[in-house]
Amino acid sequence: PTGFRRNRILGLADLHSLTLDLGGFPDSAPVALYLTGWVFWTDSNASRALMSNSRLRMIPPYLQVRNARGEWVTAVPDMGLPSGTNRTMRVDLTGKFPSADHRVRIVTNLCVYWDQIFLTTDDRPLGNALEPGFAASGAGDGERGPGTQPPAGLPATELPLVSAELHYRGFSTPSSDPEHLRPDWFDYVHVMAEAPWNPFLGRYTRYGAVDNLLEGTDDRLVVMATGDEATVTFSGRRLPLLKPGWKRDFFLYARGYAKDGEPNTAYYRTVEPLPFYEMANYPYSLASGRSYGPQQHYPNTPEQRRYLREYETRPARLLIPPLAPVF
Incomplete structure (x- = not known):
């Protein structure tokens, strides 16, 4: 629906709801609902508004069915949300x-736009066959353990990383629907002149080969x-x-973090404080004494210090000059 x-x-x-x-289908059938769509995401400014107004609340999609009395x-x-732009999610209704x-009813107050929905009644679980590390040769990535095999008939092969190179490119030309009924899209071929x-102030990874940083978690x-x-x-x-x-499908597994530049973020x-794998929330406890949850600190191991010295050495470069002199 788009009329909300x-x-x-x-x-x-x-x-609003979608019915x-x-x-x-038989009561014993393994029923699953597949939904493809996208979300017009809130930002930190919206989070601040929700925190300051008790009458406002964010209601993620929930799914209702009819009972024997005809009540929802x-x-x-x-039931979750599509994890990105035009992504497909699965909801188990067995x-x-x-x-x-x-009949089912999906209820939310978020701006969720569904493009395609279909039902299956013969789903068979595939376990973790399509997760990274499940290679036909038995190679694992250390988190699941080597030698784990996918189910019979569904070969999955992990492709080894050959190279990764970081460089400056510029900005793809964006296009936006003024009604926000479809997500923004970007023309990779045409780079913006300005x-x-x-960028955020701070230091970034130096340009060049970065494959050593992408080989593991x-x-x-x-x-x-x-x-x-x-x-x-x-x-x-x-x-x-x-x-x-x-036919062959490809799944790109990428794990990382993103931070926006909204004033309420x-x-x-x-750039700092940098995130790390074991942090419970962001930002975490800092040397200044400010605490946002459990007492945690950025790793201070010899390996991590060496990484910062060798890779995080590129200072931010202003791409847009200031309107007034900076003193």
Whole structure:
């Protein structure tokens, strides 16, 4: 639905619902709902408004079904959101229907736009076959352990990283729907002549080879500034031949962090404090004594200090000159 009334607070709307009649299927069927869509996300300014006004609240999508009396009851209190732009999510509805009425209702006050929804009644779990580290050769990435094999008939091959190079590229030309009924998109071929904003103050990863920083899950990050680009190459030599009638899908696993420059975002002007894998929340406890949760500190191991000395050495470069002299 797109007819809901949007709130003056970015990303929020009046409470609205989408009702679907899923038709008939056996009660014992493994039922799953697949939904493709995108979210017009809130930002830190919206979070600040929610904190200061008790009458405002964010209601993530929840799913309701009809009981034997024809009343709507909540079957999935929090069904989640599409994790990005035009992404597909799965909601397990097996055993969720208390009656033969298979209508469902999705309720939220967030600006969620669904593009496609379909139902399956023959889902079979694939375990973690498509997660990184499940290679046909038995190579693991250390988090799941080596030798883990995907289910029979579904080969998954992890492609080794060959190279990764960080450099400055510029900004792809953006396009935006004035009604915000579809997500912004970017024309990679056409680079903008001028930068739309400056990077945060601080130090970034030096340009050049960064493959050593992307080979595993740790606290050695490639810290990218606005306008930066990382070109990453993988080897496909281990890919098996396709069987007749088969096609190959590729899944890119990327783990990292992002911080925006809204004034209500903590430390919105600076690169630091840097995130790390074990942090409970951001920002974490700092040397200044300010605490935002459990007492935690950025790792101070010899390896981490060496990483900072060798890689995080590039100072921020102003892409937009100030309007007035800076004294």
